[in-house]
Amino acid sequence: MDAAARPKKRLGAVARIFGLRDFGVLVAAVLIAAFFSVITPTFLTSYNLFNILRQTAELGIIAMAMTMLIVAGEFDLSVGGIYAVAGVVTGVLAGRHDVNIWWAALAGMTAALLLGLLNAVLIASTRINSFIATLSTMMVYRGVAMVLSEGQPISFRLDFFMDLFGRAELFGVLPVPVVWFAAWGVLSYVLLHRTTFGVRVFATGDNREAAELAGIKTTRVKATAFLLTALASGLAALISLSFLRTVTPTQGTGLELEAIAAAVIGGTAMSGGVGSILGTFLGTFIMAEVRTGLVLLGTDAYVQDAFVGLVIALAVIVNVRLSTRRR
Structure with a gap:
């Protein structure tokens, strides 16, 4: 094999490992990282990369679960509300009523699962479109x-629990x-693939009949x-309250749209039947690296949302184009 053919073979191997759609998202993530690293050298430092991953954690956990739901042909716009209820239940019990934090956390997770079950029963029994049904329950849960x-916000100090879920760093570097x-x-x-x-x-998502x-x-x-x-939303809420040591009833506002956006950036088809967990991880990472890069550049907070929206559109276009060319 000649030298010119080897890079192409390696590239083809990478594409096969990641899959066609995931490979397109990977290219977008690398290009964005390269762009910000040229403008601001601190972007590719280990500290900043770990910080990006920490910021990605809560959204990524929910987005991965949302991916499975979208692949199945449904949506859940109430995840932000479930996230808030799980955190508030835990906070009220532990912060205001001195309930043991472990029991309080269990109650918060149970509340999240019950709300998820309510969504499932509502949609299954009434056949209402999940987009509309969960839009309604989102308001109710809020x-x-x-x-x-x-x-009112609820604050508390519970060191071991906080360290276990949100504040500790393994080996002094890994959040x-x-x-x-x-x-x-x-x-x-493992569950999806x-x-x-x-x-x-x-x-189910490809053809229910x-x-x-x-x-x-x-x-x-x-x-x-x-x-x-719902379970993912509850877990993300525990991570959030552990890191911030406080919960608010408005936390998680807009989280549902960001989770769907991360899944779509990762190649998940809105029509169902297509998607991957790895792609969603990359999609979530793209959103986090764009926000972090703009912060390092000192961009105004109001401008950041516009840039994130633009990058979402560009990432989806790149993903679709690369996937089409490789078919």
């Missing part, structure tokens, strides 16, 4: 968070939220996906 917290993010990512990858449940998720004819209980598959999304 109201629940406001009532439980009385509209604990990144470890939780990685663990959830591995679990999500290496189990029969994942096969059923793809089949055909999946049912094949004996797949699509309602159960979708309900499980809603529960996983």
Whole structure:
């Protein structure tokens, strides 16, 4: 094999490892990182990269679960509300009523799962479009968070729990939220890409009627996906309150749209049946590196959202173009 052919072969191997869609997102992430590293040398420092991953953790956990739900053909706009309720329940019990933090956290996670179950039952029993149904429950859950917290933030100091979920650094450099993010990512990858449940998720989202004819209980598959999304929201809430040592009823506002955007950037099809956990991780990372790069450049906060929106559009275009060329 001549020298000119070797780089092409390596590139083809990378594309096969990541998949066509994921490879397009990887290219976009690398180009964005290269752009910011040229403008600001501190961008590619280990400290900044770990900081990006820490910022990515909460959104990434929810986005990965959202990916499974979108692949199954559904949406959940209430994840921000579930995130708020789980945090507020934990905060009210531990911060205001002196309940043991572990029991309080368990109650918060249980509340998140119950709200996810409510979403699944509502959609399954009424056949309402999940976009509309969860838009409604999002408002309800936000109201629940406001009532439980009385509209006030809740602060508390519980060192060991905080260290375990949000504030410790392994080996002095690796933030604990990144470890939780990685663990959830591995679990999500196995569920979606290496189990029969994942096969059923793809089949349900691709063609629900055909999946049912094949004996797949699509309602159960979708309900499980809603529960996983709620579980992810609860876990993200615990990480947030551990890092910040406070919870507010308005936390997580806009989180649902960012989670969907991260999944779509990662190549997840809005129509269902197509998506990957690795792609969503890269999509989430792209959003975090853009925001971090703009902060390092001293960009005004109001301008940052516009740039993030632009990068989302460009990343999707690059992803689609590269995927089309390689078919």
